[in-house]
Amino acid sequence: MNFIIDEFHKLYYNSSVWQNTKWLGVPILKMPLDLMLYQEIIFEVKPDVxxxxxxxxxxxxxxxxxxxxxxxxGKIMTIDIANQPNLPIHPRLSYIKGSSLADDIIQEVEGFIKPGDVVLVCLDSDHSKQHVLNELRLYSRFVTKGSYLICEDTNINGHPVLPSHGAGPMEAVQEFLQTNHDFTIDDSKHKFFVSFNPNGYLRKIK
Ligand SMILES: C[S@@+](CC[C@H](N)C(=O)[O-])C[C@H]1O[C@@H](n2cnc3c(N)ncnc32)[C@H](O)[C@@H]1O
Structure with missing residues (x-):
C-alpha cells in the first residue's frame, strides 16, 4: 500500500503538474488534496488572520x-523576498516584501495581528532546513491554540520526492518538535493518502 502511495506521489510530483495548477487563473504551487485540507482547516478554525x-x-x-x-x-498577510509582478488584488489580502526572518517583517506581522485574533500560519518560502527551522521558531508564537502552523513541502528530500534536495522542511519540523511541545503533528491530515506536506500540519495544543 505505502509503495503504491509513494509511487503515485512521485508520479504526480515529477510530472510538474503542480507548476501548472491555478486558482482563479493564478498559478498556485499546491496539490489539490492539500487545498481541500486547507479548506477544512479554515472552515474549522475560522481564522481572523x-x-x-x-x-x-x-x-x-x-x-x-x-x-x-x-x-x-478574516484577512491575509503574505510575505515574499522577491518582487512578484501581477499579483492578484483582493480586499482581504496584503502583501509585504522582505525576508520572512527579517526583524522589520516580524514587526509588520505583529502589527497586523490584533489582541484576541485567531491566527493560522503557512510557511512556504525558502525550503532549506535552517530557514524553515528559524521560521518555525519565529512564527509559532503567532499561532493560536487550536489553530495550525503549516509547514509546506515536507515531502522533499526523499519524503518521498526530490531525494537530492538535502535537509529541508521535514528535518526542520523534526528538530522543532524536539523542543517545542505546544504543537503536535495532526495525523488526520494524512487521510487523502498523498500530501505535499506529510507531518507538516502542526496543531497548537497548548
Ligand atoms: C514555493 S514558492 C511559494 C508558493 C506559493 N505559496 C504558492 O503556493 O503558490 C516560494 C516563494 O518564497 C520566496 N522566498 C524565498 N526565500 C524567502 C525568504 N527568505 N523570505 C520570504 N520569501 C522567500 C520566493 O521568492 C518564492 O516566491
Whole structure:
C-alpha cells in the first residue's frame, strides 16, 4: 500500500503538474488534496488572520482569500523576498516584501495581528532546513491554540520526492518538535493518502 502511495506521489510530483495548477487563473504551487485540507482547516478554525511566508504568484494567498470570503471573515498577510509582478488584488489580502526572518517583517506581522485574533500560519518560502527551522521558531508564537502552523513541502528530500534536495522542511519540523511541545503533528491530515506536506500540519495544543 505505502509503495503504491509513494509511487503515485512521485508520479504526480515529477510530472510538474503542480507548476501548472491555478486558482482563479493564478498559478498556485499546491496539490489539490492539500487545498481541500486547507479548506477544512479554515472552515474549522475560522481564522481572523492568515500569515503566509512565500507569496510567489499569489495563488495560494488568493485561495486563502477566497476561503475567507466563504466564511465571511478574516484577512491575509503574505510575505515574499522577491518582487512578484501581477499579483492578484483582493480586499482581504496584503502583501509585504522582505525576508520572512527579517526583524522589520516580524514587526509588520505583529502589527497586523490584533489582541484576541485567531491566527493560522503557512510557511512556504525558502525550503532549506535552517530557514524553515528559524521560521518555525519565529512564527509559532503567532499561532493560536487550536489553530495550525503549516509547514509546506515536507515531502522533499526523499519524503518521498526530490531525494537530492538535502535537509529541508521535514528535518526542520523534526528538530522543532524536539523542543517545542505546544504543537503536535495532526495525523488526520494524512487521510487523502498523498500530501505535499506529510507531518507538516502542526496543531497548537497548548
Ligand atoms: C514555493 S514558492 C511559494 C508558493 C506559493 N505559496 C504558492 O503556493 O503558490 C516560494 C516563494 O518564497 C520566496 N522566498 C524565498 N526565500 C524567502 C525568504 N527568505 N523570505 C520570504 N520569501 C522567500 C520566493 O521568492 C518564492 O516566491
Amino acid at each position: 492568515i500569515i503566509e511566508s512565500g507569496t510567489f504568484n499569489g495563488g495560494s494567498a488568493l485561495f486563502f482569500a477566497s476561503m475567507l470570503d466563504l466564511i465571511n471573515k
